[in-house]
Amino acid sequence: MMNLRKRAIRKGFTLIELMIVIAIIGVLAGIAVPNYVQARKKAQLKACFANQKTIAGAVEMYNLDKGTSERDLAKIADDLVKGGYIQSKVDDPGAGKGSFAHYTLTNDNFGITCSEHGPIGNNGAQPASSGGQTADSGSASGSSAS
Ligand SMILES: [Zn+2]
Secondary structure (H helix, E strand, O other): OHHHHHHHHOOOOOHHHHHHHHHHHHHHHHHHHHHHHHHHHHHHHHHHHHHHHHHHHHHHHHHHHHOOOOOOHHHHHHHHHHOOOOOOOOOOOOOOOOHHHHEEEOOOOOOEEEOOOOOOOOOOOOOOOOOOOOOOOOHHHHHHHO
16 A cells, blocks of 8 residues: 555656657757758758859850850959849858859859859868867766766
8 A cells, every 4th residue: 555655656767767768869960960060061062052053044044145255253343144044143152142252254164253152062171160169978978886
């Protein structure tokens, strides 16, 4: 009788149960966060390349229409928008507003590059802004030892 009553009253989780749950959440977060950061960077890179292709094509059309060979993107950016060659001065993905200036025309392969992400196809050599967040999951081994 006494034993039954005691079991009925006891509710909630023990400290070790809570610690195990927190450790599992920590491990999952430690796996998910770096993957998320990586995927985000990759998506921004691809979006930047897509922007570069669009801008390069717009400049090509502009030069064909006008019979020019203009290579100064900053100079013709407003004309590109006004002439309907591009809808707007797109921002460089991940670089915030007004980052259209990241794009500059070059004379090699696609004829355009980005100061942040490099030219189209530049998958490996990103600027040294990676490796920021390292969500360490050291709490997992700590709780299992106790
Ligand atoms: Zn870019």
